[in-house]
Amino acid sequence: MARKLLYNGTIVTSNTNNEVIENGAIGIEDETIIYVGATPEDFASYDEKVDLKGNILLPGLVNTHGHTPMSLLRGYADDLHLQTWLEEKIWPLEAKYTPEHAKWGAKLSILEMIRTGTTTFVDMYDNMDEIAKAVEEAGIRGVLCRGVIGFGSDELRQSKLKEAADFAKSWNNGAGGRITTMLSPHSPYTCSPEYISQIIDKSVELKVPLHTHMSETKFEVEKNIEEFGASPVVHLDNLGFFDRPSLVAHAVHVSDEDIEILAKKDVKVSHNVISNLKLGSGIAPIGKMLEKGVTISLGTDSVASNNNLDLFEELKAAATIHKGVARDATVITAQQALRMATIQGAESLWLERRIGSLEVGKDADFIVVNTNQSFFYPKHDPVSHLVYSGSGRDVKDVYVQGKQILDNGQFKTIDEEKVLYEANRMSKLLS
Amino acid sequence: MARKLLYNGTIVTSNTNNEVIENGAIGIEDETIIYVGATPEDFASYDEKVDLKGNILLPGLVNTHGHTPMSLLRGYADDLHLQTWLEEKIWPLEAKYTPEHAKWGAKLSILEMIRTGTTTFVDMYDNMDEIAKAVEEAGIRGVLCRGVIGFGSDELRQSKLKEAADFAKSWNNGAGGRITTMLSPHSPYTCSPEYISQIIDKSVELKVPLHTHMSETKFEVEKNIEEFGASPVVHLDNLGFFDRPSLVAHAVHVSDEDIEILAKKDVKVSHNVISNLKLGSGIAPIGKMLEKGVTISLGTDSVASNNNLDLFEELKAAATIHKGVARDATVITAQQALRMATIQGAESLWLERRIGSLEVGKDADFIVVNTNQSFFYPKHDPVSHLVYSGSGRDVKDVYVQGKQILDNGQFKTIDEEKVLYEANRMSKLLS
Incomplete structure (x- = not known):
């Protein structure tokens, strides 16, 4: 069972208190979130560590x-x-x-x-x-x-x-x-x-x-x-x-x-x-x-x-x-x-026990937003920046059930070129 | 006087007829637009040629x-x-x-x-x-x-x-x-x-x-x-x-x-x-x-x-x-x-004789939008895609008065890292 830690990020949890953790971390084991908080003391024990470099991590x-x-x-x-x-x-x-x-x-x-x-x-x-x-x-x-x-x-x-x-x-x-x-x-x-x-x-x-x-x-x-x-x-x-x-x-x-x-x-x-x-x-x-x-x-x-x-x-x-x-x-x-x-x-969708916020025990569905861009400067309220200044284009990584499906803007499960080509081809057949 | 041709693009002119030229080209000489239309016959005579690869080019x-x-x-x-x-x-x-x-x-x-x-x-x-x-x-x-x-x-x-x-x-x-x-x-x-x-x-x-x-x-x-x-x-x-x-x-x-x-x-x-x-x-x-x-x-x-x-x-x-x-x-x-x-x-701004549309004699102020993304597929009306589906994040190149100031998302006249850093620093001094 692989344990992965994503650390050094701004964690926007969407939990009951709308908690935002600066210099925060999230730990996952297989499909599940096992840790949300400051950099953990057992940092060294994780099998894989990902430096979020100050980016924002939030629920998918x-x-x-x-x-x-x-x-x-x-x-x-x-x-x-x-x-x-x-x-x-x-x-x-x-x-x-x-x-x-x-x-x-x-x-x-x-x-x-x-x-x-x-x-x-x-x-x-x-x-x-x-x-x-x-x-x-x-x-x-x-x-x-x-x-x-x-x-x-x-x-x-x-x-x-x-x-x-x-x-x-x-x-x-x-x-x-x-x-x-x-x-x-x-x-x-x-x-x-x-x-x-x-x-x-x-x-x-x-x-x-x-x-x-x-x-x-x-x-x-x-x-x-x-x-x-x-x-x-x-x-x-x-x-x-x-x-x-x-x-x-x-x-x-x-x-x-x-x-x-x-x-x-x-x-x-x-x-x-x-x-x-x-x-x-x-x-x-x-x-x-x-x-x-x-x-x-x-x-x-x-x-x-x-x-x-x-x-x-x-x-x-x-x-x-x-x-x-x-x-x-x-x-x-x-x-x-x-x-x-x-x-x-x-x-x-009656899925609130599994997704929708970053809490221990929920499925690891989350996204990472690249905040190293003007839209996220100066570094004031991250929630304001996400809602009023951000764009879906700023998303760099996507995880669902603990599995990464977008890595720095690149699809890991989809052949993008093929999808664009075939969608275009099929649409031409309609008109 | 350098002559540059950008060709093989969709040219959205914003001229009086709202003309859109598929497989179009735009020629510039120094600061000025000297050609807008299909790939020109004097293609070879241009000093520099840029393949737009089907992307959309429109007025800045x-x-x-x-x-x-x-x-x-x-x-x-x-x-x-x-x-x-x-x-x-x-x-x-x-x-x-x-x-x-x-x-x-x-x-x-x-x-x-x-x-x-x-x-x-x-x-x-x-x-x-x-x-x-x-x-x-x-x-x-x-x-x-x-x-x-x-x-x-x-x-x-x-x-x-x-x-x-x-x-x-x-x-x-x-x-x-x-x-x-x-x-x-x-x-x-x-x-x-x-x-x-x-x-x-x-x-x-x-x-x-x-x-x-x-x-x-x-x-x-x-x-x-x-x-x-x-x-x-x-x-x-x-x-x-x-x-x-x-x-x-x-x-x-x-x-x-x-x-x-x-x-x-x-x-x-x-x-x-x-x-x-x-x-x-x-x-x-x-x-x-x-x-x-x-x-x-x-x-x-x-x-x-x-x-x-x-x-x-x-x-x-x-x-x-x-x-x-x-x-x-x-x-x-x-x-x-x-x-x-x-x-x-x-x-x-009383500048319509110089900018605002792509026409011969006007200043060469234009932008190139990367359409090799889902947002621009299938390839129907480019104006609809720009307005309803596009984002400023999709802009890859920017020219003002014939000079390129953004090249594939990279700034040619601005030290981005420095601006982000200094803006953040100055903002902290306010609060």
């Missing part, structure tokens, strides 16, 4: 909403109304997707997430076996679900649900525990109440959580009220969705009553701030939700509406936009934003 | 508002109400500044701007000789002004104005034409109408433009109306400020009447979107101003309220935030944002 970031295969559509269509964008651009191309497209799109996204410091991500798409295999190979951690849209015949619906359930069953705790699974109706506006109820029942049977898109646009909320006499939140609550562990993406247009329900039922909300801006959806009332005790995490959504997967951009956006909207510079501090991308991300 | 970015010496205060105070931030944190530290602080703060900022692709920047501060010398050394381009605050005795005011005028006179067209100057009353709320009038008169005498902060917060606008019976825009217009070439920073809280005046008087507006968010000031009505024909450019403001000088972040913020606020994904396209950071930046 957690991206709680996305669709990795859509990276093939980066820059293909921007600056369009949501419906035009979906109906005329995105959906026609997605209709041409083969498993091979999903595979290389997922690989491109996973590469980009590792490069920018994300160690755990949520994915909702189809051809999920390809994505799970890509996660297994790359050494990243994934919480995966086959998203189902309830259009078409009942036969089609049942076959999709079966596919989703089979995937959730066969891959849960896969890839050495790096993969967990969920079930996922796409949204209340694409799945009938009956279909959602069937998916909820299946999630009880399989003991997996639920994930869905919810209240992303004002139009969608109004339509839901018109059709079902209730907001999407009330509607899902009535169906029993929130009696299951559940994660919802967006929650942009939620009322005070909605927020009360989300808080009471401990629904996890994935805040996709940049995607919501770029698609013209609006700005989620995150300050209010935090006040009411809702667990908020950060998601990039897909590359098609972002257009990258650098969670550091979400960190800065989350910590600045709500200040501007509320005209109050004290709203969402740098520290609060960082917790959303670390421990609250883990909580949102 | 223009940052139209900032305070470079304040980089020493990065991360020193965040998440505070504007007045607390200024009065309890920023001003007490600034009061301790010596010319040595201004010098190393400016050098840290200039280094960061070059590293992230800015080739021209506006600076409003004091100890401006130090800043001008730093510009001269680094090879960047600066539009500089000694900002004056009208508090204290009339003697103090006059001595500041004299200092500002002396600086504007002695450095205008300095550093081989890379420096131009302006005069700058800090703001209508820190300078009396009489003092502003004196500064306007001096600008006529020296034939230099005017720069000021304006309508940054709601409080400031309300106070102006209370004190002078007019909004800051109407107030400045009444004083004759806008009869001079003038650049105003912020314009967050402007009425329809204000916007009419800004348009009619051709006032240039520097949009500091991230700083306005982070300080809780609000979100400027840029869509409306563009509609009325106001020239909008992008500024970072200082590092103390941003917290970096990467203009790519402003590009993405400007192209996404207004979509979210207006709930309209067609507001401010990627191309519009890029024009704000290039040709409209040049127009805002």
